[in-house]
Amino acid sequence: MPVSNPPAKSDRTSLSKKSIVPGQQVRLKPGSVAQRTIASVRDEGEQEEDDNQWEAKSLLKPEDQLNLTEVELKEEITRILKANNPNAPQNIVRFNYKEKMYKLTPHVEQLAIHFQMDGNLIHKDSEEAKRQMMTKKEETSTETEQEEVKEVEVKPSADDDDEEGGKKTAGKDKKLTNQFNFSERASQTYNNPARDRFTMTEPPPRSNFSSNATQWEIYDAYLEDYEQQQKSAKDQKKSTLKAADKQKVKKTNQTDQADDMLKVSRSAKILERMVNQNTFDDIALDFKYYEDDADEFRDQEGTLLPLWKFSCDKAKKLSVTSIAWNKKYSDLFAVAYGSYDFLKQAKGLILLYSLKNPSYPEFIYYTESGVMSLDFHTDYPNLIAAGFYDGTVAVYNTADSSQIAKYSSSAKNGKHTDPVWQVKWQKDDIDGNMNFFSVSSDGRVVCWTLAKSELLFTDVVTLSLDNTLENPDGGVVAALGCGTCFDFNKQQDQIFLVCTEEGKVHKCSKSYTNQFLDTFDAHHMAVYSVAWNSFHPKIYLTCSADWTVKIWDHTCKDPLFTYDLGSAVGDAAWAPYSSTVFAAVTADGKVFVFDLNVNKYEPICEQVVVQKKKTKLTHIAFNPNYPIIIVGDDRGNVTSLKLSPNLRKKPKEKKGQEAPKGPEYEIPKLEKILALVRDPETSAKP
């Protein structure tokens, strides 16, 4: 049942609820909405009884309404609303007792109420509402539900306060809502699912301890402590001087410091190498990856790419007298520094460089006399044998931190009397002792054996004897053959070649001392270097101050090849990767690389590698693993060079076959070339 409003207690003349602003003009049209509202308000009583009538909106005319024609209705009549109430009297006169005369009252009530309606709602916090709620609660507790319903039905006719109370009782516990406009919504938020996690920490480590605390134990403990104190006091007295103690403390401090330095040194070394890797990054990349593309268009010839240059201030005025790669660590090599000038002999130096740190040597050994030769041990990469200008030989151990040689020959135990031009490690002897050979200008080839604490020597060959035998006339004059270099055959290590300053090459055997198996008149001047081929057991090469490099068969008196290089040849070496490749360095600063397989007559590479003129190249060494060589000059510099692809040609791969490798292939390769040379010779000889 719709809840009806109580009849409006309004003036008939009211236009709307809106209060009218003073002075505002409102133009009213006859029959407009305002008029209609007035009409509907007036007839509310009837409408209430019949809803249909309300819906039909048929207008009811009051009886006293003027009947106007259409034209009259359309006529606009202007009215002006003013703040003054037109109905208010303007001439009210009252008697003023104070002044005892009638007076016009100027202020008259101008307010006119056109429409007024009291609402049916009261504030819930207001006293009235509270009171109602109290009373209704009491009522509902006693009344039945039916009664309640009935009351609700009855209520509408009652006055508005009661009606509200009825509403409240209907929704007893519900909150008070706007009865005309409300809705209830319910929703549930999503709850994240809960999950259990647990862990357990390890308890702190514990241990057990048990003892007995008794008076006698306490006493004993104190007594023991007392005795110890007495003892230590006595000891202190005995050690009389406190200064001595202080010194001890100092010493321990020093060792501590040294230990600290050791701790740091390792990380410092790593850091140093990292810095070097950064600064020489491009060179390192060249070393690893650069292949000269131009080789393809150069036909047979190749080039050498300079990589790192190793130079050290300490070795500035010395010349490189020997170079050797370490056999185990292929980035490490040793350089011997001395002087070839008889008049300018100075101190010597042995430096060990690593390719990983081109700026500073890994190890430095200072020597009293110029170093003329050195060699790394094959099996013990930390042992270096060195020969000196004053004739001594020595063994250095890089694993020791000391500067002093581990073994050294002296005047008492068979030291050479002239410069030691070459030293070479040999396999351990039957007793398992390490041993090495040395050759010197004094004409002796000596085998040195490393016994427990000393160096034992055995003369293997004395060159002088042979000389007198060979040349009886000059025997008295040239009593000594001055040995300059030697090399052991790689397959039969009892056979070795010794070369002399006179240009001779003697083939000797360890088994027959003081007797030459053979003698070749190889060169006109001093032989600087001799080397067996890396693969072929019969072939060796010699190089000499007479500008030539010669290749020999040790069973043959004449050289197989002779190359004139136009300057004294300081050193020559076979490549470790091919039987036909060898390289030589000359006094005019050039490096020559030959590959007999490619060209039997001309070098495939001839390149000046020194920066200043008049720099002599003295020594050369192939790296056993990488395609690089190092060359030393007489200004103390060592330069590493990368061989371009043409200089290290591998045999061509045949289809379906693996690339031939090793001595099985390399020996026939060289043999094939040698056959070409030998045949005309042998045919020419008879």
Next chain:
Amino acid sequence: MEGQEAETQQKDDTSKRHTYPLIRNSDMHDEMRTEAMELCVTACEKFASNNEGAARMIKETLDKKFGPAWHVVVGEGYGFEITHEVKNILYMFFGGSQAILLWKCA
């Protein structure tokens, strides 16, 4: 007679000497050990005739300084077998007759 006197004198001498704290067993860190030892000395000197008070004081101070669950025994004669957290035990003698044991075990 003289010899006896000398002996007694020596005894007195030693017993006098035996008042310093003597650590019998400890795996504490040096810093912690010296602190604990000094604490025991002050506690035992403060409660010279009240072992319980001394033990209480040591325990409470240690709990504050090194975390809870310390156990302290102060006495002149007792035997014990305890389980302690590693690096948290001190067994010492003091005053010539007192044995103080303190350990941590939670």
